Amino acid sequence: MKLHIKNMVCNRCKMVVKAELEKLGLKPLLVELGEVTLAENISSEDKIKIAERLTDFGFELLADKKTQIAEQIKTAIIKLIHYTKEPLKINLSVYLSEQLKLEYTSLSSIFSEMENQTIEKYFIAQKIEKAKEMLTYGELTLSEIAYQLNYSSVAHLSAQFKKVTGITPSVYKTTSTDSRKTLDEV
Missing domain, CATH: 3.30.70.100 (Alpha-Beta Plaits)
Structure with a gap:
């Protein structure tokens, strides 16, 4: 069971x-x-x-089945971003469809209904939380972080980071306040 x-x-x-x-x-x-x-x-x-x-x-x-599916989507995204070492080589929609054995349109519809946000926004939010973690540890350059999180460029990562957090990665790294969220709060 x-x-x-x-x-x-x-x-x-x-x-x-x-x-x-x-x-x-x-x-x-x-x-x-x-x-x-x-x-x-x-x-x-x-x-x-x-x-x-x-x-x-x-x-x-x-x-509830819909709640279970939404949670499975979140879990798959968390595993992908926080526990997988290799960058995503396939489209997120293909990845999720393969993981959950359902059409992406159904997954997207259920997720949006249950979570009041799109899968893409949740995915980006998780990537930004991972970027915050990597910046906090200070072991990687911004270029290395962008590569690991499968961004096309540092500029793309920086733009998304600023859109989500309101500050640039450089400013985040130099501020002493840690605004990271736990994974279940994202």
């Missing part, structure tokens, strides 16, 4: 969810970002217990 869980955005989240499910006597076979596969089917009462337990940690058990 699969459970879809909102706000699972990192490896620590996976560990917390797994531990809490085990405390409830369940046997998770696989715990991934946004999704858990259990060894057995569970009752409605068990789902309520799981939902209550996960809520204490900022997670949400998703029952």
